[in-house]
Amino acid sequence: MIISSKSFPTFRESLKHRLFMHFWLFLMVIFGVAIPAVAEDSDKTTEFTEKVQPLLKEYCNRCHNAKQAAGKVDIAQFTAVNQLLPNRKHWLKILEKLEDQEMPPEEPLPTFAQRRFLIEWIDGEINDIDWSKVRNAGHVATARLSREEYNNTLRDLLGMDLNPARELGDDAQGASGFNNDRDNLFIEPALLEKYINAARQSIDQLITLRESPLKLHLETEKMFMTERNSPPKEFGYVLDRGQMTLWDSIKFPVSGYYRFRVKAWSTAGPTGARLRINDEVRGDIQVPSMKPEMYDLITFVEKGTHQVAWNIQQGNFIVSVPNRETEDSPSQPEVQGKVKHKHSAQPVPPVNQWSTVVTKRAMENHPRLAKLDGENQQVSGLREAMNNQFYSVQRPIEWLRLHGPAGNRSELQRFKGYVAERTVMLDDAKQSLAGALDISREDLDYQIKEQNETALADNKIILDSVANVKAPAPQKQRAGNIAMDFVEIEGPISLGPVSEIPLVFITKPGENKSALKAATEILNVFASRAFRRPVTEQELAAYVALFERGYTDVETFKNALRLPLTAILVSPNFLFKFEGNSEEQSEFKLNDYQLATRLSYFLWMTMPDSELFELAAKGELANPEVLRTQVKRMLQDPKSAVFTENFIKQWLEISAIGKTIAPDPKKFPEFDPVVQKSAISEPVLYFDHLVRENKSLLSLLHSKETFLNKPLAKLYGIEGVEHEELELVSLNDPNRGGVLGMSSVLTVTSLPLRTSPVIRGKWVLETLLGDELPPPPPDAGTLPDNAGDVKGKTLREQFEQHRNDAACRSCHQQIDPIGFGLENFDAIGRFRRLQGGRPIDNSGELPDGRKFAGASELKQILLGEKDRFARNLSERMLSFALGRQLQYFDEGPLRHLTATLLENDFSPQLWIEEVVLSYPFGNQNNQAVVEQQVPVGK
Numbered sequence: 001m002i003i004s005s006k007s008f009p010t011f012r013e014s015l016k017h018r019l020f021m022h023f024w025l026f027l028m029v030i031f032g033v034a035i036p037a038v039a040e041d042s043d044k045t046t047e048f049t050e051k052v053q054p055l056l057k058e059y060c061n062r063c064h065n066a067k068q069a070a071g072k073v074d075i076a077q078f079t080a081v082n083q084l085l086p087n088r089k090h091w092l093k094i095l096e097k098l099e100d101q102e103m104p105p106e107e108p109l110p111t112f113a114q115r116r117f118l119i120e121w122i123d124g125e126i127n128d129i130d131w132s133k134v135r136n137a138g139h140v141a142t143a144r145l146s147r148e149e150y151n152n153t154l155r156d157l158l159g160m161d162l163n164p165a166r167e168l169g170d171d172a173q174g175a176s177g178f179n180n181d182r183d184n185l186f187i188e189p190a191l192l193e194k195y196i197n198a199a200r201q202s203i204d205q206l207i208t209l210r211e212s213p214l215k216l217h218l219e220t221e222k223m224f225m226t227e228r229n230s231p232p233k234e235f236g237y238v239l240d241r242g243q244m245t246l247w248d249s250i251k252f253p254v255s256g257y258y259r260f261r262v263k264a265w266s267t268a269g270p271t272g273a274r275l276r277i278n279d280e281v282r283g284d285i286q287v288p289s290m291k292p293e294m295y296d297l298i299t300f301v302e303k304g305t306h307q308v309a310w311n312i313q314q315g316n317f318i319v320s321v322p323n324r325e326t327e328d329s330p331s332q333p334e335v336q337g338k339v340k341h342k343h344s345a346q347p348v349p350p351v352n353q354w355s356t357v358v359t360k361r362a363m364e365n366h367p368r369l370a371k372l373d374g375e376n377q378q379v380s381g382l383r384e385a386m387n388n389q390f391y392s393v394q395r396p397i398e399w400l401r402l403h404g405p406a407g408n409r410s411e412l413q414r415f416k417g418y419v420a421e422r423t424v425m426l427d428d429a430k431q432s433l434a435g436a437l438d439i440s441r442e443d444l445d446y447q448i449k450e451q452n453e454t455a456l457a458d459n460k461i462i463l464d465s466v467a468n469v470k471a472p473a474p475q476k477q478r479a480g481n482i483a484m485d486f487v488e489i490e491g492p493i494s495l496g497p498v499s500e501i502p503l504v505f506i507t508k509p510g511e512n513k514s515a516l517k518a519a520t521e522i523l524n525v526f527a528s529r530a531f532r533r534p535v536t537e538q539e540l541a542a543y544v545a546l547f548e549r550g551y552t553d554v555e556t557f558k559n560a561l562r563l564p565l566t567a568i569l570v571s572p573n574f575l576f577k578f579e580g581n582s583e584e585q586s587e588f589k590l591n592d593y594q595l596a597t598r599l600s601y602f603l604w605m606t607m608p609d610s611e612l613f614e615l616a617a618k619g620e621l622a623n624p625e626v627l628r629t630q631v632k633r634m635l636q637d638p639k640s641a642v643f644t645e646n647f648i649k650q651w652l653e654i655s656a657i658g659k660t661i662a663p664d665p666k667k668f669p670e671f672d673p674v675v676q677k678s679a680i681s682e683p684v685l686y687f688d689h690l691v692r693e694n695k696s697l698l699s700l701l702h703s704k705e706t707f708l709n710k711p712l713a714k715l716y717g718i719e720g721v722e723h724e725e726l727e728l729v730s731l732n733d734p735n736r737g738g739v740l741g742m743s744s745v746l747t748v749t750s751l752p753l754r755t756s757p758v759i760r761g762k763w764v765l766e767t768l769l770g771d772e773l774p775p776p777p778p779d780a781g782t783l784p785d786n787a788g789d790v791k792g793k794t795l796r797e798q799f800e801q802h803r804n805d806a807a808c809r810s811c812h813q814q815i816d817p818i819g820f821g822l823e824n825f826d827a828i829g830r831f832r833r834l835q836g837g838r839p840i841d842n843s844g845e846l847p848d849g850r851k852f853a854g855a856s857e858l859k860q861i862l863l864g865e866k867d868r869f870a871r872n873l874s875e876r877m878l879s880f881a882l883g884r885q886l887q888y889f890d891e892g893p894l895r896h897l898t899a900t901l902l903e904n905d906f907s908p909q910l911w912i913e914e915v916v917l918s919y920p921f922g923n924q925n926n927q928a929v930v931e932q933q934v935p936v937g938k
Contacts, residue, residue, distance in 0.1 A: 047121070048081040055118055059104050060094075084125050088888040093772070095122045131892035137587050137923035140884050143182035144575050146171045150198075152606035152642065154569075157530055158206050159499030162256065162492075164198040166300060175885040177876070178650050180605075182883040187575065199569035200562075204254040204303070205492040206504060207558050214253055216489040223248045223487070233483070234355050234395075238267060239312040240481040247309035255303045256492025262310075265292045265414065268480030274313035275299070277306050284313050287482055290410045292417050298493070308489075312482050342458045343401060358398040365459075366394035367452035372437075379436050386429040393422045397459050405465045412469045419463065503529075504565070509554050518557070519547045523564055531573040532607055533593040534617075543567060577601065579924045587925045592616035594924075599630065599916060602881050604639040605646065624917055631913045635691060644688040651876050652767065654680055654744040663828050664752040670715060671747070671828045678712040679743035679829070681726055689728065690908060697873065697906040698866070701768070702859040703737035705730050715743060715830060734856035735831065740764070740822060741855060743829030750827035757819025764818045769865060770872030773815070817844030821858040870901040874911075881915050893918040 056075055064075035073090050077083075084091050097103040098119050104110070110118070145153060151165045168191065174181020187195075220236035226245040230237070237246055252258065260275060264287050272286045275297055285295040342365065349357050368387040372379065396418035403411055434444040449456060504526055509515040523543045527535035543564040551560035568574060579594050590598065596616045600608040608616070612630065615621040621630070634640055649655045657680055663671045671679075685707040690699055708729045713721035716736065721729060731737050739745050749760040765771040821844045826832055833840060842854040852858050862869070874897035879886050886894065900914045901907075915921060 044081050044125075052081075052118070052121055053079075055110065055114055059108065059110050059114075063104070081125070084122075085888045088126050088891070089772070091122055091126050095119065095126070098122070129891075131895060134889055134892050135587075135919055136887075136889035137920045137925050138882070138884060138887055138889065139925040139927055140579070140882060141182045141185075142576050142578055142580065143185035143883065144187050145577065146180050146185055146605075148642065148646070149180075149601055149605050150575075152604070152639075154202055155496065156606050156609070157503065157526075158202060159501070159503040160206065160209065160494035161496030162202050162205050163300075163495055164202045167194050167198065173650070176879040176883065178646075178880050178883075180601075180646075180880065180883050181885070182577075192570075195575060196566075196570050199566045201255040202569065203562050203565045205256040207562070208254045208256070209492050209494065209498070210502070210505075211558070212253070213493075214258070214489060214491055216250065218248060218487045218489070220246055220484045220486055234358070236483070236485045238481050238483045239273065239310070240267075242311060245309050245311055246484065247307055249305055250308050250489060251305045252301050252303055252491070254492055256300065257298055257495060258301050258489055258491030259493050260297045260299070260308075261488040261490070262295045262297070263292055263485040264295055265483050266290050266480040267483055270314075271480045271482045272313040273310050273482050273484065276309045276311070277301060279307075279309075290414065290480075292414050292485065298495070301491070308487075310484065310487070341401065341461045348402065348404075354399075354402050357402065358395055361398045361401070362391055362394040365398070365455055366391045367448060367455045367459075369448055370451060379433070382429070382433040382436050386426070386433050389422065389426040389429045393419060393426055394459075396422070397462055400466055401462050403466075405469060409469055412466050416463075416466060416469075505558065505561075509557060515551055515554065515557055515560075516544070516548065519551070519561060519564075520544050522561065523547065523568070526565060527568050529607065529613075530568050531571070532577075532597045539573075580926065586927055587923055589622075589923050592619055592621040595621055595922060598921065599627075599634070602916070603631070603634045603643050603912075604637070605642045606639065622922065627916055628913050631916050632909065635909060635912065640691075641688055644691055645684045647877070647880055648683055648687040649680070650880075652683060652739060652745060652748070653763075654683065654748050657744060657748055661748055662752065663747060663750070667753055668828050670830075675711050675715055675743075675828075678709055678726060679715075679747065682707050682712065682742050683739055683744055685726055691912075694907050694909045697901070697908055697911075698863065698869075699738065701738050701740075701862045701869065703731070706737060706742070712743065715828070717831060733831075734859075735824065735854060738859055739768075740859060740862075741825070741829075746822070746825045746829035747827065753827070755819075755823060755825070755827050757816055757823060758812070759819070760822050761815035761817070761819035764862070765815065768862065768872065769868045770875060813847055817846055817852075818858065820844055821852060822855055824854060866902060866906075867898070870906070871898045874898045874901065877912070878915055878918070878920075882920055890920060893920060 056078075061076040064073050066074055066076060073093065075094070078087070094103075098115060101115070144150075147165045147168050147170060150168065151161075151163055154164050155161045171179040172184060173179050174184035221232035223237075224247050225232070225237060226247070227243060230240075230244055237244075239246065262273065262285055264273065264285065266287050266289060268290070270286070270288045272284050274284045275282045277299070282299040283297045285297050287293070287295060343361070366387075367390045369383055372383070375383065396415040399415045400412060400419075403415070405412075430444055431441060434441045437444065505522060506525060507513065507518045507521050509518045520540070524535060524540055527540060527543060531539075546564040546567060547560050549560075550563055551557065572578075577597055579590060579598070593613075593616045596608040596612040599621075600606060600612060611633075612621065615626060615630070620626050658676055665671075686703075687700070689695070689707070690697055705728055707726040708716070708718065708721050709724055709726045710721055711724075712726070713719075713729075718729075718731075718733075718736075733741075735741055745763075746755075746760075749763045750756055751759070762773055766773060821842055823835075823840050824831055824833065824842050843851070844853070844858070845851045846861075850861060852861055871894070874894055875886060878890065878894060878897060896918070897911060897914055900911050904910055
């Protein structure tokens with residue numbers, strides 16, 4: 001017997017079994033067909049052994065056994081009646097095939113009466129149950145925090161985003177289809193050392209970031225250069241070949257993320273620089289234009305002294321570039337201009353003398369403040385510092401003087417930028433001096449103006465003459481060299497906002513508080529938040545003892561807390577989500593702290609916040625109305641974006657794009673990193689929008705709006721979208737709305753070189769409607785990767801030849817019509833009408849006779865499958881919420897969630913509330929192996 005999925009369009013109503021059986025009973029009565037007598041009170045075990053098993057062995061086991069499990073079903077393994085319910089999914093498929101007379105497919109065949117008996121008996125065992133009375137929470141393992149949960153929890157625990165899980169690796173997908181499957185989240189010995197390092201580094205960064213972060217400013221001309229025959233320019237170095245390495249040795253105080261900020265520009269076309277730390281590549285900066293700009297690169301650096309090096313890194317970029325000329329070889333202006341300034345009467349010196357002239361004139365012309373009567377050493381130093389800043393500003397002004405308003409526009413833009421940047425530092429120097437003199441800033445400016453009226457007026461003439469000069473329009477350029485002025489290093493830094501209120505060091509020793517008391521308060525609060533429950537006295541005493549071991553005086557207070565804080569972060573109470581109850585042998589209700597944890601990691605994927613903790617402490621969280629209020633609040637919180645993102649990306653399977661699935665870059669160069677990121681974000685943002693706005697989830701099947709930016713709209717051929725950020729826009733094309741019109745879904749259901757109607761059809765059946773299709777037979781052929789590119793023949797025509805094979809025909813009749821309905825979309829989601837020079841045939845006929853053409857009509861058929869969509873969506877969401885694969889005893893909650901969607905226009909918020917209020921969400925079972933529960937209501 002071969003078991004395959006039911007064809008796509010037919011939804012089995014709940015009364016179908018009964019009507020079918022009554023019809024057969026009528027035939028039997030009319031034609032006198034004998035019916036095997038079955039006593040109502042007969043023992044089920046005896047009945048299974050004596051009547052059911054012999055029929056299964058005669059007609060089913062030959063195709064469904066351990067060696068040959070057709071349709072992935074081994075019927076021979078079922079030797080006891082109590083094995084049916086735990087394997088209800090398999091028996092529903094068996095029942096369906098028996099009803100439709102699809103199995104067995106060949107002789108010997110059961111008699112009419114034998115088939116009817118099997119159908120009635122199986123139906124009674126797996127369907128004749130009052131599911132509302134079946135209570136079984138199921139067992140979920142004590143799981144560690146997932147990679148994302150670990151990052152988010154430490155972010156909220158410490159008040160800063162340090163990405164501590166960077167070395168932990170990705171979490172694998174579990175049996176539930178999600179990577180938060182609790183049976184899959186365990187700790188191997190090798191992983192424990194990484195948790196210890198992550199904890200230690202996180203506490204080190206917490207203390208250093210708050211107290212003494214590294215801040216370095218390195219002028220490139222003062223750094224080391226490997227090429228001694230390449231001296232620095234006036235501003236720094238120009239890297240023009242790979243052998244030139246600009247480097248220095250830097251001591252990093254702690255392990256953490258550091259920001260490398262470089263002021264750089266290109267000498268011609270687009271270029272860049274590559275950062276290496278101890279010869280390990282850490283990243284590139286792309287420098288597209290000749291205008292000096294600040295470029296940031298953030299990377300993780302281990303504690304210690306490391307060699308930081310920069311080399312030129314050129315790429316084939318086409319970006320906005322003003323011109324090709326460089327400072328060491330500026331163009332001679334054709335017209336000096338009519339601006340009258342101090343040196344306008346003098347001839348313009350030769351270009352090769354400009355650097356020397358700039359230095360000389362800047363020393364001569366820069367404003368300065370003379371020594372003040374009775375100034376002390378502090379004032380004298382601040383005054384000289386201000387004068388040096390005046391000189392620093394004067395240098396680019398002298399370059400502007402030499403170029404003149406009709407000179408090289410890019411050079412004018414660059415030196416105008418220098419003036420603006422250095423004026424900021426000049427203002428800071430003025431402010432410091434004014435403070436030391438105890439006078440206002442206005443009074444200081446007045447004194448400076450009195451002593452430098454002519455110089456300031458002359459500088460104003462120069463700056464006014466170039467005020468309206470703008471850079472030329474963008475143009476394609478050859479790759480240029482990279483000029484680097486300075487490098488700034490700052491860190492450790494947080495990758496996100498830093499909490500304004502300290503969350504860890506909430507107090508400190510003082511006149512009325514000893515160090516021991518302050519440490520005890522800190523550790524009590526920190527451990528309770530980390531463990532997601534009140535810390536016990538015994539636990540707290542152990543951590544306080546660790547503090548006392550390292551404390552000597554007030555100066556070492558925070559250092560003495562490093563060890564106990566780190567110990568808390570490697571405790572199983574932090575790393576695992578415990579839900580045990582030693583007083584119960586089987587099922588028990590989660591206490592309020594456990595419920596707060598389960599709720600928070602479901603909707604936020606992080607620890608509970610203060611409001612959830614407060615409700616748990618009062619014992620009020622389990623109240624259904626309180627839970628509903630909290631779900632509403634949490635869904636509106638920005639932190640719920642991680643829930644919507646993780647659910648939709650894993651459900652639709654689009655997380656694989658760019659990892660294990662990617663279009664061929666040569667055939668589809670349009671699918672660049674920007675488009676890829678936008679395509680993945682489109683369904684994420686749309687699902688989040690539906691949840692927050694409480695809009696119908698049927699919009700996932702068809703919608704007149706989506707999230708687009710300019711690059712993605714261009715891919716779709718949609719005009720009028722100019723914004724770079726993804727925003728909600730209206731759609732006029734009925735083919736495009738819903739997930740089936742989104743690039744990410746169309747890409748993940750394609751092959752690298754072409755579309756795949758089989759993958760797309762299978763994806764619709766399994767991912768959207770919840771069907772389980774059998775794998776293709778081993779001898780099923782495949783089309784070549786270039787199928788569809790054959791001139792004069794469409795992909796559909798080539799598939800028609802393939803599906804004529806008897807081994808392939810049965811499954812393809814269900815799958816192919818759906819896939820070909822989407823064939824107007826290419827492998828990255830662009831809409832097309834021709835293939836191989838011929839019109840695309842997007843028509844399809846389903847096994848039940850329903851016909852459609854194209855994506856828009858296919859989506860209307862899907863909208864008619866609301867029951868199946870609601871059931872599948874509920875199954876996926878409940879499985880995600882519980883962190884486990886659903887079992888037969890989850891049928892009651894699953895039916896309730898399905899009904900909630902169908903009766904409330906697929907509104908998501910009430911539906912999610914019902915998930916949280918469901919019996920398995922609020923309860924746990926201590927038994928890892930749950931005994932067969934006797935169903936009631938039969």
